[in-house]
Amino acid sequence: MNVRSITGRLDELVSDRSHTEAETAWVRATLTDPELPHQAMARLKRRFHTWSSFVIAPKVAGARCLGGRPPGATAATSRRSN
Numbered sequence: 001m002n003v004r005s006i007t008g009r010l011d012e013l014v015s016d017r018s019h020t021e022a023e024t025a026w027v028r029a030t031l032t033d034p035e036l037p038h039q040a041m042a043r044l045k046r047r048f049h050t051w052s053s054f055v056i057a058p059k060v061a062g063a064r065c066l067g068g069r070p071p072g073a074t075a076a077t078s079r080r081s082n
Helices: 010-015 017-024 040-047
Strands: 003-008 026-031 051-056
Touching (some): 010 026, 010 040
Parallel strands (some): 026 051
16 A cells, blocks of 8 residues: 655645545645644544544744754755855
């Protein structure tokens, strides 16, 4: 079974047809809602039955990740030019 990473607001993840393939895969979901939606896990489980991980990572203007890099960035791609 494959692992699919999906990212977005809860309403988008449970309704967007572009995530259909994730319905039969292990799911690594990242919610970007500003606050944890009511019954988030239950709503996700109704569509995606097999879980790998579940993360809450709200998009906040000007926020930085620990270490100053966005997820998946390398030191070379996240350096600031002076």
